Amino acid sequence: MEYMRRRDYLGHLELMVLLTVWRLKAEAYGISIAKEIEQQCGYSMALAGIYSALERLQDKGLIRSRRGAPTRTRGGRARTYFDLTAAGLEEAQSTFHALARLAPKAAMP
């Protein structure tokens, strides 16, 4: 309960991005996250919106980033990969279970 009072609640976009990073595991970077959200949820999202959510999640300590190798097709720019921290995994799991508990049985697949 104390934890619930202290923590910052996640917005809709942040939650979607967090769950997508969880789903993609080591392969989560800007484009892959955008494509996964588009495939699974049907939302076409701007990359800047996704990176903005990733910044906020990193500030909250829920994800961490690592840089990949620069490639020629990216004009020498590296990819930044994201994965969940222990706190991020706990947040993703608890939010997912809370939503599943709250949803009416008829809404469950």
Place this chain on the structure above:
Amino acid sequence: MKERRVPPLALALLRRFGGRFSESLEGDMLEEFAAGRSLLWCWHQGLSAALVHAKLLLRQRMVAFIAAALFFAAALWSLAPATAPVMDWARTVESLRLLIQLGWLAGVPFLLGSVAGAAERSRVGAILLGAGLAYMTPITAPFDSAVCDLCVGPGSAVIPDAVRWLTPLCSALLAGLGAWTVTRISSSHREFPA
């Protein structure tokens, strides 16, 4: 056949407004463009980055925006006669028209500067943006005439157009002052790179 290239301005928008991961964002755009995305998609990404940045700043600096708007409203209100007797008196006083016009010419650039100060990330950038916007102030001349007509009654402009078009320098200085004021207010309660 002409080689397809990512629009440099779209790329520059990502670089400027992409935040902490702007380099990755640029790389993502180049990668997707190489994979066959359209020029329109690139522009959408660049403009979205600017929009996301603006929304973020608006949320973070709402207080500064409201303060700038209130200051402008108070400045206009203090110049405009508020009660009927004052209105009647005002209709006979031509110098009030001059006051209102001067107030407009000073208030608008200060407001533009304040908004730029609230929106821009660096103090120097805010001052330059505010000053640049203030050069547009003479375009708003019909509006100050309208305010005059509303408050004082119909009449001709007191400030000649020739003089009005010489005011951008003063306007730019006022806008710079507005931007500087708001960035000072902002920097007093949050990190603000100089």
